[in-house]
Amino acid sequence: MKLRLIECYVPKGIFAGLESSVSEESLDKIIWSSVNEERNQTVIKILTTLSCAESITDELSTAYGGSNFRIFTLSPTSTYPRLLEEEKEESNETNNEDKKEKLTERFTRGEILSKMEDFSKITKEYILMLILSAIVASIGLWKNDVAIIIASMIIAPLLGPNIALSFSVSVADFELAKKSLKNLILGVSLVLIFSIFLGHIIPITPEYPQIASRMDLGLYNVLIALSAGIIGTLSVLISGISSSVVGVMIAVALIPPLVAFGLMLGAGYYLEALPIMILFIMNIVAVNFCSVLLFFVYGITPYKWWEKEKAKTFTIFTLIFWLLALLFMAGIIIYRENIINLFV
Structure with a gap:
């Protein structure tokens, strides 16, 4: 009990x-x-x-x-x-x-909000962890070393901004939403910039196994991303789920594809980078869809009664948006060959 x-x-x-x-x-x-x-x-x-x-x-x-x-x-x-x-x-x-x-039987709204406020803060340590995760992941992809890639996942702090953004929808906290979105954009931009920079230095090609595996897309990638979103949200809702293990799960869906995309851009393989970009965007969409859905199912609402109806309406519209976006990205994965041929 x-x-x-x-x-x-x-x-x-x-x-x-x-x-x-x-x-x-x-x-x-x-x-x-x-x-x-x-x-x-x-x-x-x-x-x-x-x-x-x-x-x-x-x-x-x-x-x-x-x-x-x-x-x-x-x-x-x-x-x-x-x-x-x-x-x-x-x-x-x-x-x-x-x-x-x-x-x-979940954490209280106040306990979750306290976590989300920490997730939405931009600190020197957060920026340093992002840069280090980009460097470590780039080396892991280059050397085809799974252990190094896993290490980059452990230090990557991209779980917080995604979950905080979804939570802000459930409680209609638009200030938290702006902070979380700013944090997420900063995190993605920093990792991408350093990956592009490293792509100019590291002699990497699309034939590298860890790069090629992220160019070969399938609907199984959607299932992985959905699983990451579910586990990540449960970690902040239910006690007893290790946040470090969850961080690795989220990183599976976000860090490696983002770094691989940046490396391909930096190395000049723009066309080859398109499937990896599709994978990363689809993962972001799936994680946020699952997060908003679970917060809704577990009854996360604002404290003030007059905000509950507004939050419910906002949540439903957000769920529809993410669901449509998820179906759209799944369609792109299925017909990606035809879409990529348009750019050739």
Whole structure:
């Protein structure tokens, strides 16, 4: 059972009791609670399950949103005595509730937002990691060394901007969307520029195995990209999934094709670079489609009720856009030979 400890600090005198702060349904799901006075503030502490933490924090925010309040959500590593889940009656209604609870047992909106804000920041370390990943991937592609290519995937920080962009759609946070898009464009541009530069230096040709493999496109590439998007999004939704492993999965779909495309441009193989460019764009589309879809399925919405309908509409339009773009890119992969012949 995953737990969350919620601490809410509100000005002294406005606390009207726990029963007035949260709904009756939420009260039933509180494992332990306490209320203490500290200087000029009232401190509310609530221990509950992860699946109920978001609804309780939303209710506390609604109750004290007009005041100078602050809410912290902590993740206890253990508790004693050990908590046992209550046995539920085996009925269709109960089974449906269990399925819904399992589906929504994810990180809270606030926890995910904290991660996304970190992902959307442009730092010196982020730029350095991008440059190093481009250099390492270029050497791996040139030497046909899979181990070196995997190393470039591990240090490539391209997971964050893609997932943050999709999350911003789900919560209608356009400021986060601009930061994430700026971060993504910067990351792709830096990797591409350094790859083109290295393509002028490294004696590379389309016959190199790691380059040729990314020029031979098929619908299996779509499945790989979709898998990367699903796993990447689950890593920020569900606890227990290693982000480093997910980073490698995302990098499989993004870093090697982008670097291979830049190397081909730098070496002067412009026509040969077209299939690799198609692969990279298709991967970006697939990752973002899966991310937006999973955030929607797992019920990620804005906290403010008046923004929920706007976010839902925006999410549906975005899903349609990414789906159409994915089908378009799949069509290009199928008929790529005819399309490339137009440029010959």
